[in-house]
Amino acid sequence: xxxxxxxxxxxxxxxxxxxxxxxxxxxxxxxxxxxxxxxxxxxxxxxxxxxxxxxxxxxxxxxxxxxxxxxxxxxxxxxxxxxxxxxxxxxxxxxxxxxxxxxxxxxxxxxxxxxxxxxxxxxxxxxxxxxxxxxxxxxxxxxxxxxxxxxxxxxxxxxxxxxxxxxxxxxxxxxxxxxxxxxxxxxxxxxxxxxxxxxxxxxxxxxxxxxxxxxxxxxxxxxxxxxxxxxxxxxxxxxxxxxxxxxxxxxxxxxxxxxxxxxxxxxxxxxxxxxxxxxxxxxxxxxxxxxxxxxxxxxxxxxxxxxxxxxxxxxxxxxxxxxxxxxxxxxxxxxxxxxxxxxxxxxxxxxxxxxxxxxxxxxxxxxxxxxxxxxxxxxxxxxxxxxxxxxxxxxxxxxxxxxxxxxxxxxxxxxxxxxxxxxxxxxxxxxxxxxxxxxxxxxxxxxxxxxxxxxxxxxxxxxxxxxxxxxxxxxxxxxxxxxxxxxxxxxxxxxxxxxxxxxxxxxxxxxxxxxxxxxxxxxxxxxxxxxxxxxxxxxxxxxxxxxxxxxxxxxxxxxxxxxxxxxxxxxxxxxxxxxxxxxxxxxxxxxxxxxxxxxxxxxxxxxxxxxxxxxxxxxxxxxxxxxxxxxxxxxxxxxxxxxxxxxxxxxxxxxx
Amino acid sequence: xxxxxxxxxxxxxxxxxxxxxxxxxxxxxxxxxxxxxxxxxxxxxxxxxxxxxxxxxxxxxxxxxxxxxxxxxxxxxxxxxxxxxxxxxxxxxxxxxxxxxxxxxxxxxxxxxxxxxxxxxxxxxxxxxxxxxxxxxxxxxxxxxxxxxxxxxxxxxxxxxxxxxxxxxxxxxxxxxxxxxxxxxxxxxxxxxxxxxxxxxxxxxxxxxxxxxxxxxxxxxxxxxxxxxxxxxxxxxxxxxxxxxxxxxxxxxxxxxxxxxxx
Numbered sequence: 035x036x037x038x039x040x041x042x043x044x045x046x047x048x049x050x051x052x053x054x055x056x057x058x059x060x061x062x063x064x065x066x067x068x069x070x071x072x073x074x075x076x077x078x079x080x081x082x083x084x085x086x087x088x089x090x091x092x093x094x095x096x097x098x099x100x101x102x103x104x105x106x107x108x109x110x111x112x113x114x115x116x117x118x119x120x121x122x123x124x125x126x127x128x129x130x131x132x133x134x135x136x137x138x139x140x141x142x143x144x145x146x147x148x149x150x151x152x153x154x155x156x157x158x159x160x161x162x163x164x165x166x167x168x169x170x171x172x173x174x175x176x177x178x179x180x181x182x183x184x185x186x187x188x189x190x191x192x193x194x195x196x197x198x199x200x201x202x203x204x205x206x207x208x209x210x211x212x213x214x215x216x217x218x219x220x221x222x223x224x225x226x227x228x229x230x231x232x233x234x235x236x237x238x239x240x241x242x243x244x245x246x247x248x249x250x251x252x253x254x255x256x257x258x259x260x261x262x263x264x265x266x267x268x269x270x271x272x273x274x275x276x277x278x279x280x281x282x283x284x285x286x287x288x289x290x291x292x293x294x295x296x297x298x299x300x301x302x303x304x305x306x307x308x309x310x311x312x313x314x315x316x317x318x319x320x321x322x323x324x325x326x327x328x329x330x331x332x333x334x335x336x337x338x339x340x341x342x343x344x345x346x347x348x349x350x351x352x353x354x355x356x357x358x359x360x361x362x363x364x365x366x367x368x369x370x371x372x373x374x375x376x377x378x379x380x381x382x383x384x385x386x387x388x389x390x391x392x393x394x395x396x397x398x399x400x401x402x403x404x405x406x407x408x409x410x411x412x413x414x415x416x417x418x419x420x421x422x423x424x425x426x427x428x429x430x431x432x433x434x435x436x437x438x439x440x441x442x443x444x445x446x447x448x449x450x451x452x453x454x455x456x457x458x459x460x461x462x463x464x465x466x467x468x469x470x471x472x473x474x475x476x477x478x479x480x481x482x483x484x485x486x487x488x489x490x491x492x493x494x495x496x497x498x499x500x501x502x503x504x505x506x507x508x509x510x511x512x513x514x515x516x517x518x519x520x521x522x523x524x525x526x527x528x529x530x531x532x533x534x535x536x537x538x539x540x541x542x543x544x545x546x547x548x549x550x551x552x553x554x555x556x557x558x559x560x561x562x563x564x565x566x567x568x569x570x571x572x573x574x575x576x577x578x579x580x581x582x583x584x585x586x587x588x589x590x591x592x593x594x595x596x597x598x599x600x601x602x603x604x605x606x607x608x609x610x611x612x613x614x615x616x617x618x619x620x621x622x623x624x625x626x627x628x629x630x631x632x633x634x635x636x637x638x639x640x641x642x643x644x645x646x647x648x649x650x651x652x653x654x655x656x657x658x659x660x661x662x663x664x665x666x667x668x669x670x671x672x673x674x675x676x677x678x679x680x681x682x683x684x685x686x687x688x689x690x
Numbered sequence: 691x692x693x694x695x696x697x698x699x700x701x702x703x704x705x706x707x708x709x710x711x712x713x714x715x716x717x718x719x720x721x722x723x724x725x726x727x728x729x730x731x732x733x734x735x736x737x738x739x740x741x742x743x744x745x746x747x748x749x750x751x752x753x754x755x756x757x758x759x760x761x762x763x764x765x766x767x768x769x770x771x772x773x774x775x776x777x778x779x780x781x782x783x784x785x786x787x788x789x790x791x792x793x794x795x796x797x798x799x800x801x802x803x804x805x806x807x808x809x810x811x812x813x814x815x816x817x818x819x820x821x822x823x824x825x826x827x828x829x830x831x832x833x834x835x836x837x838x839x840x841x842x843x844x845x846x847x848x849x850x851x852x853x854x855x856x857x858x859x860x861x862x863x864x865x866x867x868x869x870x871x872x873x874x875x876x877x878x879x880x881x882x883x884x885x886x887x888x889x890x891x892x893x894x895x896x897x898x899x900x901x902x903x904x905x906x907x908x909x910x911x912x913x914x915x916x917x918x919x920x921x922x923x924x925x926x927x928x929x930x931x932x933x934x935x936x937x938x939x940x941x942x943x944x945x946x947x948x949x950x951x952x953x
Contacts, residue, residue, distance in 0.1 A: 042836045068890065071835040083860050084730070085737060093926040125843035155819040157807035164801050173792040174801055176739045212728015269812035275882075532774050533802040572843045574820075 041226075076509045101128065102592065105632060107556035107565035108147055108497040109216075111209035111237070111548050113257075113277035115558035116143055117635035119567040120550060123569055126416060127151045127550055133636030138561040144278050153548065154530075154574065160530055160537070160545040161575035169526065170539055179576065180588060186498075187590035188228065189309020189525050191598065192229075193497045198370030202497035204230035206484060210503030211546075213567055214614050215581055215607065218440030219502045219529075222584035225443035225601035226591070228451020228474050230496055232481040236509060240397040241428050244406035247662035248414070250652025253432060255389070255425040259643035261286035262423030265385035267295045267378075269409060270319065271393025274303035275630050277560065281307075287423075288527070292385070296377055297322070298395075312637050314368040319396045320405030320677035325372075326379035327412050328355045335383035337417025340658075344649045345421075347661025351411060351674045358676070373466070383416045386423035393611055400681045407675035414658050420646040430645070433557040433564050433622065433638050439613040440581055444600050445474075452477040485515035489522060497524040502546070504581060507535035529583060552579040553611040555628070562638040564623055566631035569607065579607050711871070713934035722865060722889065724758035728927055729750075735920045736808055743785035748916040758922065790914045791909045795882065797907050801871060806907035812878035813899035820846045827895065828853060831887060835859055850903070850924075853896060858890045889939075893932035900928045 106118040115131035130150050134141040153159075155654070163182035167173045177185075193202040205223045223229045234668045235242075239379030246250040260266060262282035272325055273280045281304075288647050296308035297319070305311035314322050330336060340347035361379075362399055363373040382388050390413050409540035410419075418424035445451070446648050479496075484506055499520075507516055520526060521538050528540040537543050551573040557564050573579075578586070588601035615628045623636040630636065641647060653659045666673040720933055735747035798808045806811075811822035829847040831897045834836055835856065862883045904925040908918060 068883040068886035069830060072831075072834040074886055081835065081837075081859040082726075083855050083859050085733065085839070085852055086832055086835075087840055088860070089833060089838035092864055124826055126826075152817060152819050155821045157809060157812040157818050158803035160801045162799070162801075164795070164799075167788075169794075172796065172802070174795045174799075175788075175791060176795065176799065296723075357800075448751055531803075533800065537801060545801075549901055572841075574844060574846075 037638070040086060040524050052166075054688055077265070077335060089548075095452065102570075104550075104570035105133070105566045105634070106130070106152075106356060106549050106570060107554075107635075108143075108211045109554070109556055109567070111212060113273070113558070113560040114139070114144070114279045115212070115556055115563075115565070116147055116279070117563055118143065118147065120568075122570050124260045127571055129690045133565070133635055136563045136565075136637070138279055138563055139635075139636075140279065140282070142279070150549070152667075154550055154571075157603040158532060159575070159577075160186070160532060160543055161577075163576065163610075164543050164547060166541055166543075169520070169541055174543075179544075179578070180590070180592075182544060183586050183590040184480040184528060184594070186259070186525070186542065187587060187594050190591065191500060191595050193494070194227070194598075197494040197497075200227040200229050200410075200493070202494040203499070203500065204232060204488070204496040205481065205492075205502075205630050206232040206481065206504050206506055206606040207500075207502045208235075208481070208503075208504045208509065211549075211580070212551065213435050213556055214434075215437070215440045215552070215579070215610050216503060217438055217556040218581035218584050218610070221441045221443040221581075222587060222601055223476075223500070224441075225584070227445045227449035230477040230491065232246050232484055232487070233478045234481040236482055238397065238429065240402035241392060241394065241406040243665075243668075244397070244403040244410060245426070245428055247665040248407055248433060248653070249419070249426075249646060250654075252428055253430045253645040255422070255645050256643035257427070257542045258393075259422050260284060260389060261290070261365050263287045263387055263389045264290075264423070265295075265382050265388035266292055267297065267388075268304055268308070268516065269297045269388040269390055269392055270396030272298065272300075272302040272304045272395075273391075273393050274307055280560075289407055291524060293381065295382075298393075310374075312374070312378075313370075314370055317399040317401060317680055318368040320401045320408045320675070321359075321367035322362045322370060322375065322677070323405065323408035323412050324355065324359045324677055325361045325368070325375050326382070327351075327408065327415060328359045328364070329361050329376050329379040330383045330412070330416060331355055331554055333380060334385065335380070336415050338416045340419070340649075340661070341415055344522075344651075345414060345658040345660055346623040347656045347659055347674065348415065348472065351415075351660040353568050354470060354674050383410075386417070387421040388416065388418050389413070389424050390426055392426060392428045392475070401677055403670070404675050404677060407662075408677065411660055411675050414536045414660070417659060420644055422644045422647075422651045423647060429502075429559045431559060432561055433619075434559075435613040435616070435618045435622065436555070436557075437616050440610055445531075446597055446600055450474055475535045481510070484510040485512050485519040487626070488519035493560075495522065498527070499525075499538055500522050500527045500529075501540070502529035505530075505534040505536045507539065529580065532578075539600050544583055545575060546583070547579045551577060552582075553608040555614055562640060563635045564619070564638070566628065567611075568632070581605055581607060581610055665669070666670070716798060717923060722861070723860060724754065725927070725931075726858065727754035727758070727924060729854050729861065732920060732924050732927070733854035733858065734804070735917075736849075736854070737787075738791075738915075741785065741791040744916065745787045745789050748920070751862045751920060755923075762825065773802060790916055793912060793914050797913065799912060805910055806903050808850040808852075809846050810853065810895065811846065812901050814901055820848075824848055824899075826893070828856065831834065831891060832856060850900075857892055857896075860891060863872065864888055869899075885938075889935045893935040896928050897932050901925060 036251045092159055101121040101123050104120040104122060106120045108116040108118060110433050111338070117136040117139045119133050120130050120131050121462045128151065130143065130148065132139040132142040134323045163179050164174045165177050165182065165185070167175060190200065190203060195201050198685055203223070203226065205219065207219050222409070242252050257280050260280070266284060273284065280652060284294060293310065294308040295310040295312070296302070296305040296311045297314060298305050299313055299316045301311060301313060325457060361372045361375050364375055390409055392409055393404055397403060406428065409623060413419055413426040414423070419426065479491060509514060510516065526540040527542045527544065528537045529544045529546045530537050531546055549567055550570040553569050555564065556567055582605065584601050585605045586601050588599040589603040591599035592603065612628060620626060622638045624639045625631065625636050650656060653662070654664060693706040727750070731747050731751035734750065735744060738744045738747055796802065796804065797806050798804055808822050810828065811820050811824045814820050815822035820845050825846055830897045832847065839852050864881070904921045907913065908919055
């Protein structure tokens with residue numbers, strides 16, 4: 035492109051013309067001058083414009099090039115959940131940067147974060163509601179929002195009439211937008227009646243269960259205290275790519291003498307930056323942790339005070355180790371030399387404090403939960419639980435105590451639904467135990483078996499699938515089965531920003547807002563900062579937020595069948611963001627009003643940067659549980675962390 | 691869509707809403723009947739939001755070409771009278787204009803990533819993105835004319851249809867001794883601002899992206915004739931207008947020899 039230095043309004047009043055040089059000779063006049071010439075003209079209303087509208091505003095082409103500055107938060111499912119500052123000029127996001135007020139974000143973003151303007155303004159964005167004539171045909175038509183919603187509303191009323199309930203409507207939604215008001219999608223479902231939900235978590239359930247058994251809750255130390263660690267094991271996580279803001283604490287710890295051990299089957303960028311990089315056989319993590327625990331036991335480096343006074347079941351665990359685990363066995367299973375295991379285990383047990391960052395990758399295997407339990411045990415037996423700079427770090431939900439106003443909606447009067455056994459709940463489910471048992475519930479299908487569950491569901495079958503913040507074709511496994519499952523569906527509605535594989539297999543696509551186009555609030559499952567997300571620009575094209583879509587659907591449902599949907603029909607995303615706050619959130623953050631967050635993100639006021647610093651655990655015993663009877667009662671093989679080998683079809687590395 | 695004073699914020703939100711036949715003031719002395727009907731037809735075609743809009747705009751272009759003649763380079767069958775697609779390309783029983791609508795959306799609208807986004811900034815920015823500096827350039831031009839796109843800030847100003855609409859406006863200002871062609875400040879001769887705005891818009895700005903846009907779209911397989919014809923007409927118009935710009939400039943001024951020729 036030609037030089038753009040002569041863009042109108044940027045040159046001084048008597049400055050050089052600076053029109054881009056590629057034009058014809060006679061075009062070399064300042065663009066500003068022809069603009070002024072046009073402005074000087076009259077009788078403009080008679081021009082033959084059919085699309086452009088007369089503009090009443092001041093005709094000055096550019097005003098002073100100041101920026102409007104907004105607070106935003108990255109809504110992706112990411113450790114870092116960055117607090118952002120957005121710079122807007124002429125109603126356009128010009129650039130973004132990390133909020134300097136957050137010591138975690140510390141003024142910097144990752145590459146994806148910095149490139150957000152490119153995402154918002156991508157020519158490839160889905161711009162309009164569209165209908166596909168023939169799923170997968172690629173034959174799309176533009177429709178108005180009203181046309182799209184009326185089509186959906188009529189279908190929902192049709193299946194409700196046919197089935198006597200709305201269990202034929204299923205929702206699949208996960209973490210595509212973690213702004214709290216986006217739980218309004220679940221609210222939209224509830225406001226229609228009892229529906230079918232793909233529930234559970236495809237991300238981190240085994241580790242959550244493990245930490246619930248061991249500690250009573252998933253609750254990690256503040257990542258910012260990692261700099262006080264004397265020894266850091268990063269186990270199955272790759273923060274150099276996936277949590278770039280955490281790396282500064284890892285480096286700070288190393289500057290203070292800490293050793294960094296990275297355990298990952300892949301030589302990741304984090305592994306490359308570590309002092310020690312282990313590449314164990316995939317899925318052998320539990321065996322490796324148990325081998326290290328055995329060596330710590332043999333060396334007599336167990337924190338006797340902790341295991342005696344703050345834990346239960348340690349002696350059973352120790353007996354299991356002595357009877358079933360050797361360092362050589364762990365070396366054989368993992369492929370890590372026995373001497374290396376001994377060396378790192380001894381260093382880990384003697385450095386105080388020492389910590390292990392348990393990544394989500396390592397629990398997505400057979401033994402996943404038991405492996406996390408084994409690592410928890412290694413951290414606990416060395417006395418590192420409840421210590422600043424210590425801890426078995428997996429995640430937390432301490433800062434998620436919002437009202438979930440958008441999510442909690444009432445079924446229309448007279449709704450009927452599911453009466454069978456309720457299924458699993460999502461990790462962010464806040465409704466558990468909050469209400470008396472209802473006569474009916476939603477029907478829960480396992481999100482980790484989406485394709486099979488959609489195929490198997492009967493009485494009624496799933497007829498309509500609503501997908502938001504999710505791309506089942508990419509995120510749920512068994513694509514071929516998913517194709518068959520989608521063939522069973524009578525209507526698929528996708529709410530998306532871009533043309534995913536799921537949109538390709540949808541009947542209707544609805545364009546949804548980006549973070550800059552709606553109000554919401556965001557918390558992290560890793561650090562302890564909470565960020566306001568302000569609407570910085572008008573939604574581009576015809577995009578609407580998830581809760582605005584719900585309101586519009588409600589309008590059409592109620593028009594066609596009064597009382598068929600309880601969702602408010604007119605909502606304002608700012609008001610709904612405000613409704614998410616409560617005194618608990620304010621007190622935790624040390625603020626008196628959400629408006630305080632306009633000055634910058636706020637961090638939870640913690641008694642200590644260490645979780646469990648008072649060593650009062652939320653387990654049934656109130657202590658750390660090397661032996662968890664709850665775990666056993668849930669049908670798992672052993673109450674102590676054990677390693678039971680790979681799935682039988684898997685190649686055993688020791689046989690090669 | 692009639693031209694009438696419109697309050698900010700009450701406008702339809704995007705180009706495609708303007709699918710109704712445009713109302714051009716009757717008897718308005720515009721700068722060439724052929725160019726006017728051509729621009730109007732192209733504007734409406736690229737603003738079409740469905741089969742009906744495509745059909746109406748294509749028939750209007752037919753009428754325009756029939757009355758005033760088309761560029762010699764157009765394929766002989768490139769007329770809406772022959773339908774938007776060859777008979778064999780259409781499934782039996784399918785409405786050919788629906789098929790044209792699907793093809794139009796695959797080329798220009800989505801929801802999939804489109805090969806030829808009809809926005810200037812998609813072609814002129816350092817990386818493909820809308821609402822870039824080139825968008826602000828045309829916004830400044832519309833503002834100078836006293837106009838704005840409906841839903842400014844939501845609808846990118848540099849959609850091809852808006853730019854053609856602005857060209858239509860400038861064409862009208864050029865063609866008549868329109869009062870709008872008033873002297874620019876500093877004692878410039880009357881109409882100079884309009885001439886310069888026209889040259890900037892059609893030769894420089896559109897010249898930088900429309901040829902690439904047209905070539906990219908025509909490189910796609912299965913472009914229905916009605917759309918291919920419109921793309922060809924668009925390119926011919928833009929090139930002719932830019933060439934006329936250059937000729938006019940060479941004729942009207944003592945252009946120094948150092949001026950480079952448009953390539």
